[in-house]
Structures are given as structure tokens and as C-alpha cells.
Amino acid sequence: MRLxxxxxxxxxxxxxxxxxxxxxxxxxxxxxxxxxxxxxxxVIASRRLRILxxxxxxxxxxxxxxxxxxxxxxxxxLSAAVKYPFSLKGMTIGVVIHIFCVGVPIALVSRYWxxxxx
Numbered sequence: 001m002r003l004x005x006x007x008x009x010x011x012x013x014x015x016x017x018x019x020x021x022x023x024x025x026x027x028x029x030x031x032x033x034x035x036x037x038x039x040x041x042x043v044i045a046s047r048r049l050r051i052l053x054x055x056x057x058x059x060x061x062x063x064x065x066x067x068x069x070x071x072x073x074x075x076x077x078l079s080a081a082v083k084y085p086f087s088l089k090g091m092t093i094g095v096v097i098h099i100f101c102v103g104v105p106i107a108l109v110s111r112y113w114x115x116x117x118x
Contacts, residue, residue, distance in 0.1 A: 004028050010079035034075075038067050039106045046110050053114050056107035064103020068095050 001020075004027030008016040011030065016023040042063060046052035052059045072094070076083070084090070 004031070006081065007031050010076070010081040013080035014082065034071075035102070038102060039110070042106045043110050043113070046114060052107065053111040056111040057104060060104035060107030061099050062103070063107060064099035064101075065095055067102050068098035071098075 001024045002017065004024040005016045005019065007027035007030050008019070008023040009027075011026070012019070012023060016027070019026075042052065052063075072091075
């Protein structure tokens with residue numbers, strides 16, 4: 001629950017941790033909105049840059065890394081979320097998670113989805 005409240009903290013700040021289930025649900029909603037935005041961006045880009053779907057694993061790896069750094073260097077810094085000090089271990093874990101849970105799945109699903117409509 002604290003993880004989802006941490007996502008909601010991007011909008012609500014520290015008070016999100018006192019909001020219980022309601023702010024956790026807000027965090028879940030925000031997480032899906034962000035994920036949908038990342039997937040939509042990839043699909044739109046892949047319509048012009050065909051390499052994104054002809055080499056989905058390599059491009060998915062690169063996209064996962066890009067999403068991680070965009071989220072941490074732009075979105076989090078502009079939000080009301082708690083800013084934690086840099087940690088190489090934390091960054092490494094975050095990048096690996098974004099590669100395998102964000103970038104590669106988005107690229108593979110995009111390839112499948114676009115191939116069905118070609």
C-alpha cells in the first residue's frame with residue numbers, strides 16, 4: 001500500500017501516506033495512466049520508426065532505460081513526491097525493472113498489435 005501511496009505522493013505530497021486505501025487507489029490509477037502514456041508514446045513512435053517493432057527486444061531494452069530516466073529525472077523532480085538521495089543500487093534495480101517490466105513488454109505487445117493490423 002505504501003508503494004501506491006508513494007505514487008500518489010507525486011500529486012498529494014506527504015499527506016498521501018495518511019490517506020489509507022483511498023490514496024493507494026489514486027496511486028494505482030496514476031500508475032496505470034503513466035503506463036498507458038508510455039505505451040501510447042511507443043506505439044505512436046513505432047508508426048514512424050519501424051525499427052521499434054522490427055527489433056522489439058533491443059528497442060524495448062532501450063525504451064525501458066529511457067522511461068526510467070525520464071520518470072526519475074523529469075517527472076519525479078517536477079512532482080510533489082519525496083526526493084530520495086541517489087543510490088547506485090536503487091538506480092540499477094529500477095533500470096532492470098523498467099527494462100523487463102516496461103520497455104520489453106511494451107515493445108513486444110506493440111509488435112504483435114501492429115502486425116495484426118498490417
